[in-house]
Amino acid sequence: MHFANIVGGLAGTLTTVAFFPQAIKAWKTRSTKDVSLGMFGLFAAGVFLWIIYGIGIQSVPVIVANTITFVLAVTILVLKIKHK
Amino acid sequence: MHFANIVGGLAGTLTTVAFFPQAIKAWKTRSTKDVSLGMFGLFAAGVFLWIIYGIGIQSVPVIVANTITFVLAVTILVLKIKHK
Numbered sequence: 611m612h613f614a615n616i617v618g619g620l621a622g623t624l625t626t627v628a629f630f631p632q633a634i635k636a637w638k639t640r641s642t643k644d645v646s647l648g649m650f651g652l653f654a655a656g657v658f659l660w661i662i663y664g665i666g667i668q669s670v671p672v673i674v675a676n677t678i679t680f681v682l683a684v685t686i687l688v689l690k691i692k693h694k
Numbered sequence: 695m696h697f698a699n700i701v702g703g704l705a706g707t708l709t710t711v712a713f714f715p716q717a718i719k720a721w722k723t724r725s726t727k728d729v730s731l732g733m734f735g736l737f738a739a740g741v742f743l744w745i746i747y748g749i750g751i752q753s754v755p756v757i758v759a760n761t762i763t764f765v766l767a768v769t770i771l772v773l774k775i776k777h778k
Contacts, residue, residue, distance in 0.1 A: 613750060617743050620740075621740050621744040624736050628740060631733045632730035635728070635730045639728065641728050644719070644720070644723065644726050649715045653708070653709055656711075656712060659701050659702075666698035
């Protein structure tokens, strides 16, 4: 179980951190033509539910990781809507 | 706990299904200029670790959801490398 927790923590860190390069790219280039509106809309909605789930099971790592991901996914979504 | 499971299931479905519109868009347009290589590289690596984690905790939903996401993230990654 100890090994699983380390792998799970690393997995969660990677899938959260992954959104930084996309948010930075969209912010810098102001170009989001190839970025899918559907993807980031559905993903932001899903991550919002992960936060609710984290509150429900009282898991601080789930709440923290998904709150960071939510902010980044919404940033990309807003840049997509603004710059097409 | 029942409510949390429903919310968690819905959250996992949304964050998995979200990758379909991006994969379809990249496949159809053959244009991935605005898509971040770093994002899908890091995300695919993270999702791969989620699969290992799922095997470690013997959770079929974690394994299944992340295997689907992994295939889609790698598809987007390959299209990004091929079409820039």
